[in-house]
Amino acid sequence: MPLHFELVTPAKLVRSEDVHMVVVPGTEGEFGVLEGHAPFMSTIRDGAVQIFAKDGAAPEIIQVRGGFAEVNEKGLTVLAEHVEG
Amino acid sequence: MPSLKELKGRINSVKSTQKITKAKQMVAAAKLRRAQAAAEAGRPYATRLAAVMASLAGKVAGDSAPKLLGGTGSDQRHLLVVVNTDKGLCGGLNSNLVKAAKIKARELQAAGKTVEFYLVGKKGRAPLKREFPTLIGGGFDTSTVKTPGFAEAEAIANELIALFDAGHFDVAHLVYPTFKSALAQDPTINQLIPVPAPTNAVVLDSVVEYEPSEEEILEELLPRYVRTQLFGALLEREASEQGASMTAMDNATRNAGELIQKLTIQYNRSRQAAITTELIEIIAGAEAL
Secondary structure (H helix, E strand, C coil), rough: CCEEEEEECCCCEEEECCCCCCCCEEEEEEECCCCCCCCCEEEEEEEEEEEEEECCCCCEEEEEEEEEEEEEECEEEEEEEEECC | CCCCHHHHHHHHHHHHHHHHHHHHHHHHHHHHHHHHHHHHHHHHHHHEEEEEEEEHEEEEEEECCHHHHCCCCCCCCEEEEEEEECCCCCCCHHHHHHHHHHHHHHHHHHCCEEEEEECCCCCHHHCCCCCCCCEEEECCCCCCCCCCCCCHHHHHHHHHHHHHHHCCCHHHHHHHHECCCCCCEEEEEEEEECCCCCCCCCCCCCCCCECCHHHHHHHHHHHHHHHHHHHHHHHHHHHHHHHHHHHHHHHHHHHHHHHHHHHHHHHHHHHHHHHHHHHHHHHHHCCCC
16 A cells, blocks of 8 residues: 655645655654555654665655655655755 | 828727737637646645535634634735736736725724735736735735746745744735636635635544544645635736736737728728729819810
């Protein structure tokens, strides 16, 4: 079962896709989100979001600054003010 | 009755004016499409942030609420953040904005509050300064960049929040145009600081974990929310400016066309009259011989 992942900046919707796992740099430590994660809300520190499209595949890395992550039943949403790469 | 030469000169001058207004109209039409796309692209972020804010603010109410949400406890000093355009040639857009800001300021003053202005964009400065010479506070110049983006919104928001933390004002209102269509852009006044408590409290059925605590997340989200509001206002301003400009220039082009037609008719008539007079003179001369 894939995880629905969205990465949104004020300028545009950067990503909206189904992936295997996303590792988010939370303020209190990195956390990985798989499908079926419990509802969760966290601020994130400046760093890299790693997106694993498939199990065991090499991660795609996106640098984000000033952000916030929310996990709900629909999937994971990362709101970031700046995105590079 | 102007001479033929004068008429010709006037026709030419109106024609060149028409060329300018037509070019400006086409430029505005192209830019409008881009500005509208940008405004639409910014919407998902704003709606998501608002939803998260709503669910959090419902939980962190009362005394523990941060200052940006709860306010300073007084509502004596008001700051009007007026978002105007930098360039003219956009019809009544700026004067409508200034009018709305003036009415709001008068209303607040009548209620015994003190009012100050913070101006974004160039075009509102002169008319507001004429009306309230002593009340113009700070301002932000957006004319140095081609299209104001999030960086500018961030800079404005940071300055406003710094002013708020320093205790310069209690309540801030944001005055900006909302883009409805190329024909209609309505001035809108929203309370910016303190962040108005959302009315549609979302009740989450599932238990959400927070990291760090709700209060800390909210504290971080509030400035971000203010920034998003300002960014939205800048995007709306951009779309409104281009829309208003397109309509105004379309009208101007049409008026110039009408004027050219009228002048051409007048020119042809006087030319005809001159020829007829000349002929009569020649015939009369020939008959006299």
